[in-house]
Amino acid sequence: MFSFCRRLAYAPPVTVTISDHARVRTLVLDRPEALNAFDEALYDATTEALRAAADDPDVAVVLLTGAGRAFSAGTDLLEMHRMSTDPTFQRGKHGFLGLIDALVDFPKPLIVAVNGLGLGIGATILGFADLAFMASTARLKCPFTSLGVAPEAASSYLLPRLVGRQDAAWMLLSAEWISAQEALAMGLVWRVCEPDDLLAEARRHAELLARRPIASLVAVKRTMTEPLREGIAAARARENAAFADLMGGPANLEALTAFAEGREPDFTGM
Template identity: 30%
Template sequence: MPENNPLIFSLDNGIATIRLNRPEVFNSVNKPLALAFQQHLRDCQADASVRAVLIIGTGRAFCAGQDLAEITGPDSPEVADIVEQHYNPLIMLIRELDKPVVAAVNGVAAGAGANIALACDIVVAKESASFIQAFSKIGLIPDSGGTYFLPRLIGMQRASALMMTGDKVSAAEAVQMGMIYKVFADETFEQDVAALVRKLAAMPTKGLAYTKQLLNSTFANDVAQQLRAEGDYQLRAGNTTDYREGVAAFIEKRQPTFTGQ
């Protein structure tokens, strides 16, 4: 794949890697990148051999958000149109993807870049990485699901402050406040990320997908509704090949071999 491609996609042993590849502009998002990103997520959904998805950046940044050069020219599209056509579909594709999605934040994640990461199922970061809700610095509001995910992750007060001030949050602070899952040392980041994604790719994919769907609905349901949903999805999980393999392996005191079915 050409080095100037805005995204580099690879599939290896069930792990689909989507690598943002505009390092000269800190992997900021323009139309070609956004549309390619969407298409790769659709392809991951359709391909049964994909068991886990990794999103990561090339170079020193994860993603600096929207490429402002795309929206400042005389014939530039409206910001609202870009949000509707580029970012909203991306967030929905991530949330609806029936595979675990890991954001490996290898550097700064700013604006929409931060919120794309927060939409993923598991977010890990380099010790030197940081997160910035940068929208207020240019007079915009947080988009790409930021006003949905961030308050649910860290609470209303902290979310309000970070969105209004645009303060930078270090990776260690992000873990402490519950924004992300883990921080990995810069020196071992790639190995640690690879181990995490390999683990997910070897797990019962349908069961993980059902868990994700339940989490998607948890804040919209009351307790009784969520209990009914759990019963429904537990029935589905109990009919999978991986459930039968997991039980057999437990009884036989061996490691299970899950196939994602």
């Protein structure tokens, strides 16, 4: 069986590690020094990797995970602060919206293995996972209200469908941590594994799927996801408008300034 591994560097030191085995392409978010937080370069790298996997006739399934102790700490808040305050900030080629476009359009099975903490897009990406595995020690958080912003990635539409309205409301409103067992109980993830078993178990299921005809896998996914596309597009439009209204506002600037200064934000009167 053909297998290889390569490391693609898009903007040093940001990398996505890519390996192929048995028609499964594994993508590892590899910015462990920043807990795999997405800056513009990592958004671009992940978008390009997903698009390449979608177009590769030898790839049947994609498995996405993170390097180190985090899956992803979400959007890089230090860069987000610069983006909000520096009019000369240069955005990436694809950015956050490009990654979500790639996830919406990804035609093949996407398996996510949450190996550690997942915040923001590190949690909401599960709305696009066809199967999600999670380490028993991992935790998830949707920190939008603690940042003074709105939901993202159609999570206001996908999460209620995935876990029910009240669990989704708690995740999106509270900005509190969700444990692996809570995520399993609410249906946010499909399996919880011991940390040392996570990738092996996720790969085992990915390779089982990859033995099926790719055209069949694509057809099954399309018939399941096509009815959701209109709702996803509408939710993204609502979320993006709300996010644009709130980003750079008093609560958001207070949250980002507090993060940069290493203190808790003070939302008194907001």
